[in-house]
Amino acid sequence: MEKKRKRRLWKWLLYTLGTLIVVIVGTTWYVNYYIDKSKPQIEGEVILEGIDQDVKVTRDEKGVPHIDAKTDADLYRAQGYVQAQDRLFQMDLSRRQASGMLSEVVGKSTLKTDKFFRTFSLRDAAKKSYDGYSKEAKQVLAWYAEGVNDFIKQAKKEGTLPYEFKLLGYEPEPWTEIDSLTIGKYMAYDLGGNWDMLAFRHWALTNLSPDEVQELMIHYPDNAKAIIEENLAHTVKVSGQFDSSLIPNEFNGSNNWVISGEKTKSGKPLLADDPHLGLSTPSVWYQMHLTSPTQNVSGVIFAGIPGIILGHNEDIAWGVTNVGPDVQDLYIEMPNPDNPTQFKYENKWEQAKVRKETIKVKGQKPVNYKVIVTRHGPVISNLAFKKEKPTAVFSMQWTALQSTQELQAVLNMDRATNWTEFEKALRDFKAPAQNFVFASAKDGTIAYKANGLIPIRKRGDGQFPVPGYSADYGWKGYIDFDKLPTVINPENGYIATANNKVVGSGYPYHITDFWAQPYRYERIVRMLEEKDDFTVEDMEKMQLDTENLYAEEFLPNMIHSVEKQGKLKTVVKLMKDWDYQDSISEGAPLVYHLWMLNIQKQLFKKSMPADVYDMMPGKYNIADELLRQAYKGKPGEFVDKAGGVDELVTKALQETVNEIKESYGDDLTKWRWGDYHQVVFKHPLSSASPILAYLLDSEKMPVSGSKVTVRAAAPDKSGIVNHGASWRFVADLSDLSKAYHIVGPGQSGHLKSKWYHDQVDDWVKGTYHETVINGKISNGYILILKAK
Secondary structure, three states, rough: HHHHHHHHHHHHHHHHEEEEEEEHHHHHHHHHHHHHOOOOOOEEEEOOOOOOOEEEEOOOOOEEEEEEEEOOHHHHHHHHHHHHHHHHHHHHHHHHHHOOOOHHHHHHHHHHHHHHHHHHHHHHHHHHHHOOOOOHHHHHHHHHHHHHHHHHHHHHHHHHOOOOHHHHOOOOOOOOHHHHHHHHHHHHHHHOOOOHHHHHHHHHHOOOOOOHHOOOOOOOOOOOOHHHHHHHHOOOOOOOOHHHHHHOOOOEEEEEEEEEHHHHHHHHHHHEEEEEEEEEOOOOOOEEEEOOOOOEEEEEEEEEOOOOOOOOOOOEEEEEEEEEOOEEEEEOOOOOOOEEEEEEOOOEEOOOOOOOOEEOOOOOEEEEEEEEOOOOOEEEHHHHOOOOOOEEEEEEEHHHHHOOOOOOHHHHHHHHHHHHHHHHOOOOOOOOEEEEEEOOOOOOOEEEEEEEOEEEEOOOOOOOEEEOOOOOEEEEEOHHHHOEEEEEEEOOOOEEEEEOOOOOOOOOOOOOOOOOOOHHHHHHHHHHHOOOOOOOOHHHHOOOOEEOOOHHHHHHHHHHHHHHOOOOOHHHHHHHHHOOOOOOOOOOOHHHHHHHHHHHHHHHHOOOOHHHHHHHHOHHHHHHHHHHHHHOOOHHHHHHHHOOHHEEEEEEEHHHHHHHHHHOOHHHOOOHHHOOEOOEEEEHHHHHHHHHHHHHHHOEOOOOOOOOOEEEEEOOOOEEEEEOOOOEEEOOOOOOOOEEEEEEOOOOOOOOOOOOOOHHHHHHHOEEEEOOOOOOOOOOOEEEEEEE
């Protein structure tokens, strides 16, 4: 009897196991089949309803689409179609985030994000901007949307939508012109913000001593007494009000430089550009080559937008870095206790605009939300959805919320043939403000312009929130286009920018007092001064340079501080032997970068709530200046509270060593920067589960460089490099039939594509690919978009 029972049990177990295997195999097969089915078609023919004449799309060996159309109408339609083939889910997620519509497809977890972006009013600004576009630019937007929608209709009909839509259980809505402009406004948000600095300074004024507040300022304004008094008299709650995870990365920036023919081997200019943004799967950039009877232009564009924003055509090349001016001001607004949508202005209650929004939320009822907009801009404090009635709130004035026409500038830049035409196109590029560098193949001109809307204030210089209830404050205009910083054919033969200070003391207008740390710029200049026969290979090598001038400035004094304390002798020796290269094989960069972070914590963390510390912008700049002054014999309040500079530096090093030992062991000869500093290109869905992370993210790879080296690679708190050179570009103006690129992690957004993560290794090792614009593409994949 017992034997029969055991036999039955074994049969049941075998049957169950067999069933499970069949289910697993079947599910795996189905998932694999579905994912394969959604791969973009890159060869053969596709009939499109929207185009007038056949268009040829050739993808080269790196997946870069070269679109050859007989008309501009078909060119932009094809651009929309091809972008959607490779990046539709990214495009949809981008428009949803910028518009505050993520919760509709994700659920309540993104409700806070949606409220934030509804308040920041990017989509509303895009609608205002659309009205200011020319008829021709509006037509381009419409053509592009037609192409995207051709793909959406086709993919829905054939069941080949990207697999991410299936995972989240929804289908994309038709694409609109406003969607493209909203994504453009998001880039202005990502690159053009200083509101968090103003909010932090307001908190500091109302919570710290006057001496401590002065130390937190790079430049303390002499004439700010009245503004400071107003901040002290009308306190706005800061702690607990803002989500620091939604604030753009403070290291958003870039490197660019251009060299005249006098300093190159070919006798023609060389130009290099590498924008520093978040690193993700897929890349923020999409590389393309567009050809029609009116243009032949190659470079990159944000997925979801027509044209080419950075790159070259047959005559010119250009690149950008972020200027980083003060283009956001906070106003202290006084709400009416009896009507919180009214605000005091010149001793009268003024009715604000109330924009009623409905946020759809997956799995639950829609949420009604109000955005309140004063004469200055949207109220960004939590007045609209908290029960308490604050006596003062912040509103925000921002250049990007004006009607601006950046796409119009892009379309004209793509067709420009010389500096005069290019500079004219820049008149429409207003937000975000960018440092444009330019080179011409025909006449050898090299040029630079800090371009965009930069406010001129009635009073103050934008370093603190100002009274919104007084007509004495506000903007009285913008720096005139012809007075923006400009350089043409300088005598030294080169122009370089790296988010550094671009104006001297004699410049009559305020841009900002909070420039990036100078180390990338200084290193670029050093290299540019070394020779007069530069080549493409030299430019590429410069973009990969890992020399750390930050450590060169501070480390000798820091070592001396520790030696005076007589501690950590083996670590001190390690640091003394360092060659200042942020190399993956060395231990010193690991010590130095974590050391500087711990110095910041020692200086500031105990003085403020945790969320205010997380939000605090410019920790590096401020800590740097405090160390400089301390080593000059002028320690301030923060350094004194930390026990003096020697105690501060030594204690921070001890904490650093303890942290490293906990993770990497006691043997410092085995410490490696590359064990901590590793790049991962993460997919937006990968955080949902370890399985998705395994499938969708790139593998971890050790990478040299850091946030302060020309080879930009900034890590998060865990050491994962998630920010850096999102695109590397070099152009030789002696032969603009080609240029050299790296787009990490790759061109495609589809995980089964050969171009999904094929440039991760290239990004780490610095292997550039050549992209041609003369039609000579070998081993290309040809897709013909057939007119119906």
